[in-house]
Amino acid sequence: MIARLKGPTDIEGFKRKARLLLKRDIRPDEVLWQSGDGQPGLWADEGFFTDVEPSMPFSVPAWIAPLCESALLHGDPGRFHLLYKLLWRLVSKRDQVLRHDELDADRRAAVQLAREVGREIHKMRAFVRFFPHGEGEALRHIAWFEPEHHVVEANGPFFVRRFAQMRWAIFTPERSIEWDGDRLSSGPGVDRSGLPPVDPGAALWLTYYENIFNPARLKLAMMTKEMPRRYWKNLPEAALIAPLTAQAAQRSEAMVAAEPTPARRIKPIRQKQS
Amino acid sequence: MELQRKLAILADAAKYDASCASSGSSPRDSLGGRGIGSTEGMGICHSYAPDGRCISLLKVLLTNHCQYDCLYCINRASSNVARARFRVDEVVDLTLNFYRRNCIEGLFLSSGIVKSPDYTMEQVVEVARVLREEHDFRGYIHLKTIPDASEELLALAGRYADRLSINIELPTVAGLQALAPEKDAAGIERSMGRLRLHIDAAREESRPRAPRVMPGAAPKVAVAPRFAPAGQSTQMIVGADASDDRSILATSAALYSKHRMRRVYYSAFSPIPDASRALPLQAPPLVREHRLYQADWLIRFYGFEHQEIVQGDSGLLRLDVDPKLAWALAHPARFPVDLNSAPRELLLRVPGLGAGSVDKLLQARRVRRLRAEDLRALRVSPAKVLPFVSVDGHKAGTAPQQSAPAPRQQELFA
Numbered sequence: 001m002i003a004r005l006k007g008p009t010d011i012e013g014f015k016r017k018a019r020l021l022l023k024r025d026i027r028p029d030e031v032l033w034q035s036g037d038g039q040p041g042l043w044a045d046e047g048f049f050t051d052v053e054p055s056m057p058f059s060v061p062a063w064i065a066p067l068c069e070s071a072l073l074h075g076d077p078g079r080f081h082l083l084y085k086l087l088w089r090l091v092s093k094r095d096q097v098l099r100h101d102e103l104d105a106d107r108r109a110a111v112q113l114a115r116e117v118g119r120e121i122h123k124m125r126a127f128v129r130f131f132p133h134g135e136g137e138a139l140r141h142i143a144w145f146e147p148e149h150h151v152v153e154a155n156g157p158f159f160v161r162r163f164a165q166m167r168w169a170i171f172t173p174e175r176s177i178e179w180d181g182d183r184l185s186s187g188p189g190v191d192r193s194g195l196p197p198v199d200p201g202a203a204l205w206l207t208y209y210e211n212i213f214n215p216a217r218l219k220l221a222m223m224t225k226e227m228p229r230r231y232w233k234n235l236p237e238a239a240l241i242a243p244l245t246a247q248a249a250q251r252s253e254a255m256v257a258a259e260p261t262p263a264r265r266i267k268p269i270r271q272k273q274s
Numbered sequence: 275m276e277l278q279r280k281l282a283i284l285a286d287a288a289k290y291d292a293s294c295a296s297s298g299s300s301p302r303d304s305l306g307g308r309g310i311g312s313t314e315g316m317g318i319c320h321s322y323a324p325d326g327r328c329i330s331l332l333k334v335l336l337t338n339h340c341q342y343d344c345l346y347c348i349n350r351a352s353s354n355v356a357r358a359r360f361r362v363d364e365v366v367d368l369t370l371n372f373y374r375r376n377c378i379e380g381l382f383l384s385s386g387i388v389k390s391p392d393y394t395m396e397q398v399v400e401v402a403r404v405l406r407e408e409h410d411f412r413g414y415i416h417l418k419t420i421p422d423a424s425e426e427l428l429a430l431a432g433r434y435a436d437r438l439s440i441n442i443e444l445p446t447v448a449g450l451q452a453l454a455p456e457k458d459a460a461g462i463e464r465s466m467g468r469l470r471l472h473i474d475a476a477r478e479e480s481r482p483r484a485p486r487v488m489p490g491a492a493p494k495v496a497v498a499p500r501f502a503p504a505g506q507s508t509q510m511i512v513g514a515d516a517s518d519d520r521s522i523l524a525t526s527a528a529l530y531s532k533h534r535m536r537r538v539y540y541s542a543f544s545p546i547p548d549a550s551r552a553l554p555l556q557a558p559p560l561v562r563e564h565r566l567y568q569a570d571w572l573i574r575f576y577g578f579e580h581q582e583i584v585q586g587d588s589g590l591l592r593l594d595v596d597p598k599l600a601w602a603l604a605h606p607a608r609f610p611v612d613l614n615s616a617p618r619e620l621l622l623r624v625p626g627l628g629a630g631s632v633d634k635l636l637q638a639r640r641v642r643r644l645r646a647e648d649l650r651a652l653r654v655s656p657a658k659v660l661p662f663v664s665v666d667g668h669k670a671g672t673a674p675q676q677s678a679p680a681p682r683q684q685e686l687f688a
Binding site for chain 2: 004020096097099100101102103105108122124126127128129130132141143158160161162163164165166201203204205207208209210211212213214215216217218219220221222223226227235237241244245252253256258264
């Protein structure tokens with residue numbers, strides 16, 4: 001049986017269909033989840049899901065709902081199957097151990113998806129870079145970002161809370177979100193080539209990045225762990241990483257080798273108040 | 275002087291402060307306000323420099339002119355570094371500009387001491403005031419407090435800032451006297467004590483309480499005066515004087531309990547341009563710094579007492595193994611720990627098991643027996659953990675005896 005969703009982030013649709021499937025005790029292996037935006041396929045069994053009568057509420061542990069909300073934003077095509085399998089084990093199989101066991105393999109796999117989604121949401125909050133475009137009334141802050149999972153819309157409210165008094169838009173290949181000062185709207189993805197170039201005001205930020213770096217403490221592995229290379233192409237400061245790294249050893253050796261220079265001046269030391 | 279140049283000098287002057295945290299403040303956002311900014315508890319690192327350090331805040335000095343001559347400091351009076359000074363509006367504009375670009379969570383402002391501690395503190399507080407009152411900025415502000423500044427300025431700083439900090443600089447009073455003759459250890463201690471009183475009072479006040487009803491007036495809940503909701507922190511320089519790790523950790527433990535620090539930062543003394551002849555000009559002791567952070571973690575989250583962390587007579591942490599493993603190797607009689615029955619405090623002592631993993635194990639063993647495979651499920655290193663535990667599917671071995679090579683520290687005053 002094919003369960004078709006409206007799109008990759010159709011969590012409501014997943015919940016509705018899962019409820020109907022569980023009610024009839026359909027095994028996870030019998031369901032093929034599809035989340036593409038294409039036409040209903042030949043095998044889509046839409047008739048099955050037209051059941052609109054309110055279904056009995058199932059008793060599920062509190063951890064499953066937030067896990068669904070988050071893990072289902074992952075890019076892994078197997079996520080719907082995995083989450084349905086967890087629900088089925090809890091509801092149909094009444095798996096009491098699973099309820100409490102965080103080390104269960106399926107649950108761990110789902111938690112791992114949720115963790116990766118959470119990390120991508122966090123990294124998007126960190127690495128989106130706005131630049132101003134237009135003037136006066138037309139001023140908007142725009143950004144281009146390429147997230148790994150389907151997190152763009154989930155992050156909209158965060159940027160609204162932070163930049164409520166700005167007008168801004170975040171464009172990605174898959175989805176775009178925009179805030180006009182009153183309303184958050186979302187639309188289809190765009191092609192990067194259609195965006196205006198970054199303004200020169202970013203130069204101050206580059207100056208800051210260059211000078212806050214301490215060449216005596218080069219730790220590239222630590223940096224790439226927290227700021228993986230795949231983000232670099234959209235971070236203006238990342239262009240400085242190679243030159244700063246190349247000069248680091250020489251700069252810190254020079255600091256060590258340099259003879260201390262005689263003090264140019266020593267100001268009189270303020271008398272300590274007692 | 276051109277703004278680019280000032281920023282270059284004053285960011286360079288600020289980088290020896292390790293802290294860039296933007297976490298732990300009271301949640302707020304810009305909805306319904308006039309300006310921008312939010313904090314939601316969790317800090318965000320907007321970038322990382324090639325030194326592996328998080329860039330979360332615009333970390334600059336208001337000026338690097340300084341009357342003090344602290345030997346370890348790049349900005350000391352006798353240093354020949356280039357000097358610059360920001361105007362208040364320049365720092366405000368830079369902060370807002372970077373914030374709008376989503377490059378930072380806020381501002382970390384410090385300053386060299388010019389004219390007097392009060393004059394300097396006034397300027398620092400003025401930047402925060404303009405950001406908060408004129409621009410309704412709701413992002414994170416960390417202000418470095420100038421020791422000896424007046425009580426009124428301290429109170430004002432706490433009203434605008436999320437976090438305040440005063441650097442203790444060196445672990446011992448003698449070290450401070452030797453290297454920073456103008457700084458006064460008692461004064462630093464006093465200021466930390468005052469900050470704690472303010473922070474505690476504001477926290478007490480902000481507890482939810484029943485609305486007060488006065489005759490003829492609508493019920494009203496008193497609004498607590500704000501004071502540095504993200505608490506205070508401090509920094510100690512490691513490797514600039516002869517203090518050993520045992521005394522450093524003792525000082526940290528006292529700072530955590532006495533002044534309720536949120537964080538003590540350890541900063542490996544790093545070569546600076548135009549350094550003083552009196553200090554070790556060598557690569558910073560980064561591994562030692564890392565071990566101190568691990569030890570600090572054990573004190574704060576793993577129930578270790580500061581006295582039990584440093585093994586042996588050298589007073590130094592082992593550099594070759596982490597302090598938890600070092601403790602376990604020095605106490606073979608306490609192992610193996612039975613994963614299926616040991617209490618939380620003991621599980622926390624097992625090398626390789628983090629606090630999160632321990633809680634998952636405790637949760638799982640309420641409904642079933644734990645097996646050796648569960649360690650793999652936790653994504654901990656079985657090779658690291660198994661020698662110290664017994665669990666179904668694994669026969670308790672004896673903990674490997676590793677002889678401790680003598681810790682090496684860089685030469686002092688070579």
